[in-house]
Amino acid sequence: MVAENMDELVSLCKRRGFIYQTNEIYGGLQGLYDYGPLGVELKNNLKSSWWSSMVYERDDVEGLDSSILTHPHVLKYSGHEETFTDPLVDCKDCKSRWRADHIKDNLCPSCGSENLTEPRPFNLMFKTNVGPVDDGSNFAYLRPETAQQIFTNFKNVIDSTSRVLPFGIAQIGKAFRNEITPRNFIFRVREFEQMELEFFVEPGTDEDWHEKWVEKRIEWWENQGISKENIQIIDVPKKDLSHYSKKTIDIMYKFPHGVEELEGIANRTDFDIGSHTRHQKDFQIDSKVIKNEDSVTKLAIQNKKTNDWVIPFVIEPSAGVDRGVLAILNESYRIEKFDDGRERTVLALKPHLSPIKAAVIPLKRNNDEIVEKALDIKRMLQSLKLGRVLLDNSGNIGKSYRRHDEVGTPMCITVDFQSLDDDTITVRDRDTMEQVRISCDEAPNYFQKNLL
Numbered sequence: 001m002v003a004e005n006m007d008e009l010v011s012l013c014k015r016r017g018f019i020y021q022t023n024e025i026y027g028g029l030q031g032l033y034d035y036g037p038l039g040v041e042l043k044n045n046l047k048s049s050w051w052s053s054m055v056y057e058r059d060d061v062e063g064l065d066s067s068i069l070t071h072p073h074v075l076k077y078s079g080h081e082e083t084f085t086d087p088l089v090d091c092k093d094c095k096s097r098w099r100a101d102h103i104k105d106n107l108c109p110s111c112g113s114e115n116l117t118e119p120r121p122f123n124l125m126f127k128t129n130v131g132p133v134d135d136g137s138n139f140a141y142l143r144p145e146t147a148q149q150i151f152t153n154f155k156n157v158i159d160s161t162s163r164v165l166p167f168g169i170a171q172i173g174k175a176f177r178n179e180i181t182p183r184n185f186i187f188r189v190r191e192f193e194q195m196e197l198e199f200f201v202e203p204g205t206d207e208d209w210h211e212k213w214v215e216k217r218i219e220w221w222e223n224q225g226i227s228k229e230n231i232q233i234i235d236v237p238k239k240d241l242s243h244y245s246k247k248t249i250d251i252m253y254k255f256p257h258g259v260e261e262l263e264g265i266a267n268r269t270d271f272d273i274g275s276h277t278r279h280q281k282d283f284q285i286d287s288k289v290i291k292n293e294d295s296v297t298k299l300a301i302q303n304k305k306t307n308d309w310v311i312p313f314v315i316e317p318s319a320g321v322d323r324g325v326l327a328i329l330n331e332s333y334r335i336e337k338f339d340d341g342r343e344r345t346v347l348a349l350k351p352h353l354s355p356i357k358a359a360v361i362p363l364k365r366n367n368d369e370i371v372e373k374a375l376d377i378k379r380m381l382q383s384l385k386l387g388r389v390l391l392d393n394s395g396n397i398g399k400s401y402r403r404h405d406e407v408g409t410p411m412c413i414t415v416d417f418q419s420l421d422d423d424t425i426t427v428r429d430r431d432t433m434e435q436v437r438i439s440c441d442e443a444p445n446y447f448q449k450n451l452l
C-alpha cells in the first residue's frame, strides 16, 4: 500500500521529524526543505546504500566530493549557459510566472486570465559573487548537476589512480536549480541532492554499457523497497533529450502526484569531456588568450597498447536523493485497520533504510534497575554499528510502539522485571507485531541477522 495523497506524507514528515519547510518561522522559502532528526538518518542511509552499491561493491569505480561553486567556463562549455533553460510565461494580470508546460488551455493557473506573455527562455542556474568586488565579472555558478565537477576532475582521478577504461567516478552532493515553479513537496525543489555516476567507456561499447546500467539501477531501486508495479521505464523521445544526450532512459515512479522521473540514465557520449578539452585553449586569464596548446589538460585516456588517446564515452546514471526519499516514504507508508476499529500507521521501510534500527523501551520508566539494564542493551546494540539505536523511556509502551511503527523502526525491545532475573528481553517485530523472548547473549546475532 502507498499513501493516498501527498498531504498524508507531508503531515507525517513534519509530525515525526523527517522533513520541514526551510525557514518556516519567517513564512518559509519556496522550493526549499530541511531534513529533521529522522529525515537526515533516512537520507544518509539511502546515500550509503547507493555508495556501497556503486563504489564498495564494484572494482571499477572511484569516489569524489567536489566543490559546489563552479567556474563559469565549465558551465559555458558544458552547454548549460546556453541551453539549461525552461520556457517561462508571465501572467500580465496577476504577475505570476509559470513554466510554459504547466499552462493548460492558455490560461493562467493562478487567476485564469488569458493575458499571458509568449514563452521566453529562463536560465535555471544560480549565480553568486566570488570575492569582495561585486562588479558582475567575478561570479561563479552553484552547480546545477554534480556531473561537471566529475568531468573536470577526470584527469586528476586517472593520474592518481592509474585507472583504465572502463571505469567510473561517483559523487553524491548538492545541486541547485532556480526552478520556476517548485512543487509537490520535495519532488521539485531549488536545492537538492544528486547521486551521480559518470562511467567512462570505449566509444563503441557505450550502448551495451547503457543497457547494463539501466538494469543495474532498476535492481537497486527494487532493493530499496520500490515495487516493480510502481516503476515505468521510458525511452526519452529524441525531441526531449538533453543537449548532451544520445539516448536517455528514465526510471519513472508513481509518486502520489503522478508518474514522474526518479532517475535518468543518459548516454552522454564524449560531449562534455570533449568540449572541456577543446575549449581550454580559449581561456582568458588576466585578459590574455593562452595560445599554447601544450598547456591544455587533455581529458582523454591513453590506450596502453596502441598509445592512442581516447576521449571516452560516458554513461551516466543520475538519481535524485530527495525524489528517492519521497518514493521510499510513499512506498512504505500504510494504514492498517483492525476489526475492533483501531488502526495503526506503519512505515514498512527496509531495515537498512530505517532511521532508528531498534528502540529499547524500559517497562517502568522510574525503575532505576530496569532503566540501567535497558541502557546497557542500547549500548551493546549501538556498538554493533548498524545505525541509530534509541533508548525510549517515555513511559507508555503502547504509545512507543505506535510511534516506532509510524517512523519505521523495525524492532522494539522491551526490558522488564523478568529481564533482571533471567537476562532476557522481548523483541517486537514492526511488521507482524509478533513478540519473541530472547536471551541478551543471543541479541547481537539476532540483530545482525534481522537488520542487515
Ligand code: GAP
Pocket (backbone or CB within 6 Å): 144, 145, 146, 147, 177, 179, 186, 187, 188, 189, 190, 192, 194, 196, 261, 262, 263, 264, 316, 318, 319, 320, 321, 322, 323
Ligand atoms: N547530470 C544529469 C542530470 O542532472 P537530470 O535529469 O536533470 O539529469 C537527474 O537530473 C536527477 O536529479 C533527476 O532524475 C531527479 O531525480 C533529480 N532532480 C532534478 N531536478 C530536480 C529538482 N528540481 N528537485 C529535486 N530533484 C531533482
